Amino acid sequence: MQHQTPVKFEPSRLAALNALATVDPARYSRTRNFLDGAVTRLSPWITHGYLSVREATQILMEKYRLSFEDKLIFEFAWREFFKHAHAELGNGILSDVRRPVWSGKYSSQLPGDIREGRTGVAAIDAGVALLYETGYLHNHVRMWIASYVVHMRKVHWKVGADWMYAHLLDGDLASNHLSWQWVAGTFSHKPYVFNSDNVKKYAPMWNCSGTAIDTDYEDLESIARSKRDVGCERNAPAIGAQEPGCHNFDLELLTDTLKRKTVDLRQQAGVDSCSSLMGNFKKINLVHPWELKACFDLTQTGELRVGLIDCAFHKAHPWSKQRWDFVLNAMETGCDQIWVVNTDDIAHCATMLARFIQTGTEFELRETLNSGYVMMGRCFPVRWNAEDKLLPSPSRFQQSFSRFYRETTLMAGSLEEAVHGAILME
Numbered sequence: 001m002q003h004q005t006p007v008k009f010e011p012s013r014l015a016a017l018n019a020l021a022t023v024d025p026a027r028y029s030r031t032r033n034f035l036d037g038a039v040t041r042l043s044p045w046i047t048h049g050y051l052s053v054r055e056a057t058q059i060l061m062e063k064y065r066l067s068f069e070d071k072l073i074f075e076f077a078w079r080e081f082f083k084h085a086h087a088e089l090g091n092g093i094l095s096d097v098r099r100p101v102w103s104g105k106y107s108s109q110l111p112g113d114i115r116e117g118r119t120g121v122a123a124i125d126a127g128v129a130l131l132y133e134t135g136y137l138h139n140h141v142r143m144w145i146a147s148y149v150v151h152m153r154k155v156h157w158k159v160g161a162d163w164m165y166a167h168l169l170d171g172d173l174a175s176n177h178l179s180w181q182w183v184a185g186t187f188s189h190k191p192y193v194f195n196s197d198n199v200k201k202y203a204p205m206w207n208c209s210g211t212a213i214d215t216d217y218e219d220l221e222s223i224a225r226s227k228r229d230v231g232c233e234r235n236a237p238a239i240g241a242q243e244p245g246c247h248n249f250d251l252e253l254l255t256d257t258l259k260r261k262t263v264d265l266r267q268q269a270g271v272d273s274c275s276s277l278m279g280n281f282k283k284i285n286l287v288h289p290w291e292l293k294a295c296f297d298l299t300q301t302g303e304l305r306v307g308l309i310d311c312a313f314h315k316a317h318p319w320s321k322q323r324w325d326f327v328l329n330a331m332e333t334g335c336d337q338i339w340v341v342n343t344d345d346i347a348h349c350a351t352m353l354a355r356f357i358q359t360g361t362e363f364e365l366r367e368t369l370n371s372g373y374v375m376m377g378r379c380f381p382v383r384w385n386a387e388d389k390l391l392p393s394p395s396r397f398q399q400s401f402s403r404f405y406r407e408t409t410l411m412a413g414s415l416e417e418a419v420h421g422a423i424l425m426e
Contacts, residue, residue: 007136009044009169011329013296016045020056025064029071035138035203040072043170044136046079048327049291049366052388053079058419068409079175080391081404086174086369088397093177094158097399101185104227106156110163113232114149118240120233121213122206123199124148129241135169135322140202146183147192151224152212153231157184166246167320173370185224187399193220246318249311249340253324255332262338265379266311266345271352274339277304278359286380287335288373289327291366295334307331308365312344313372341379349378357381390418 009015023040031037045051053076060066066073086093100106113119117128127141137145142164149160161180165171181187195215196208208214212230223230247253254262264270278284282302287294289309299305307328319327331338343349356363356379363380367387376382391408398404412418 007041007134009041009134009136009326011050011292011326012333013050013293016042016050017059019045020051020059023060023072025060025066025070025072032071032075033140033202035140035205039138041136044326047170047172047175048289048330049293050296050330051293052390054388054390054419057390057415061416061419067415068405068412073415074405077391077405077408078401079172080389080408081398081401082172082174082178083369083387083389084394084398084404085178087393091371093174093181096186097178097181098186098188101191102154102225102227104154106150106154106159108156108159110149110155110159111153111232113236113240114153114155115163115243116240118232118237119148120236121148121211122208123203123213125237125240126206131164131167132241132244135167135320135326137168142179143183143192144194144199146180147194148213150180150184151191151193151220152229154227154229157181157186162317166318167244167323169323169326171319171323173317191221191224193217193224195220244320244322246320247314247324248318249309249314251340253321253328254338255328258328258332258338261332261335262340265339265341265352266348270339271355275355275359278356278361280304281361283362283364284380286339286363286365286376286382287331288365288368288370288376290368290370290373292327292330292334294366295330297334304337305335307335307338308373308376309338309340310372310376311340311342313370316371341376343372343375343378346378352379353377353381392418392421 019042024038027038028040032039042051042056046053046056057066057073057076089097114124117125119125123141123144127137127145131137145164146157146160149155150157157180158177161177165173165176168176178187183192185191195213195217196211199206199208211233251259251262263274265274281304285294285303285305286308287305294305363382364385365376365382366385368374392411394404394407398407412421
């Protein structure tokens with residue numbers, strides 16, 4: 001198998017639909033574990049709401065006979081499982097859900113050889129280079145990097161998760177951080193380990209023979225449960241990949257066009273400007289970075305579409321320039337204005353909320369679990385619209401995916417009923 005050219009992700013609704021049109025569920029099921037397999041690569045568009053899981057399923061069902069038994073639907077459901085866990089655990093997803101498999105102290109620093117992709121382990125170094133170049137990684141590569149970082153190099157899983165999240169176009173806090181916890185054994189019953197034979201099977205272009213992972217699983221599990229740090233390889237290259245910078249939100253990230261559209265609501269002058277504007281509009285459609293499909297919808301007379309950026313969230317969770325472009329380009333295309341807020345400034349938010357309530361203007365915003373954005377009710381008299389989901393919510397917290405999938409699919413009935421039911425609730 002030959003490694004395919006890295007895919008590019010265009011920040012548009014049309015690009016998302018074109019990518020969806022190439023998906024073949026049968027080929028996906030047969031080949032998805034291979035790096036050159038027929039994976040969908042839809043995740044950046046799904047994460048940022050150019051396309052929902054429910055909508056993707058509905059469109060695919062027009063071409064293919066699908067059910068809850070299909071592997072593609074099973075994998076779609078993992079995304080909703082992680083959101084279910086996020087809804088239950090809140091910021092608890094950023095801490096150990098279970099006790100770590102090793103009782104020692106993991107490092108709070110990511111070693112330079114890992115950060116620069118010069119460990120000498122081909123699967124790790126090539127994966128890091130791809131992450132920086134494309135903002136996307138095959139799921140196997142994500143797990144290999146996480147396993148190597150946590151178990152072989154004794155770095156705390158959150159350090160690695162925060163680093164990878166910052167560079168992923170599809171970085172979802174729940175999916176990313178709980179997946180790292182699953183690998184670490186703090187969201188599962190045992191550590192996930194891999195060896196050179198596993199890499200050879202699924203990514204034969206990356207030869208890892210003779211490295212620290214060229215051993216059996218018993219030895220790897222022993223390393224995972226001990227204080228041993230294998231270090232980088234003796235023949236590791238001196239020069240590796242250059243890590244792109246990651247950014248809190250900064251007005252300098254904006255194009256000149258967006259700067260002219262942007263109102264800084266962290267300043268009272270911005271609040272005054274917006275409240276004066278309200279009399280011209282009956283409704284303000286607020287669009288956060290996880291609901292970008294709205295940027296490509298038609299607006300009604302008397303409606304204003306506003307892109308929303310919360311500085312508090314992005315201070316805690318910086319993004320690469322590549323990811324900022326993926327979001328801001330859509331907002332530039334489809335939003336009349338961009339409003340910048342800071343939900344951590346509680347006193348100013350309360351003043352702003354009181355001012356906007358007085359205008360009588362209706363504000364709408366899609367539900368989200370992302371911290372900061374979920375607190376937008378501090379700033380605006382928001383009417384929240386339900387998130388577009390495929391599966392119903394379980395009656396209680398299900399920490400196991402298998403139990404989550406069993407309960408939610410039973411509640412839904414058939415896949416067709418799940419899609420149809422979601423449509424009726426819109």
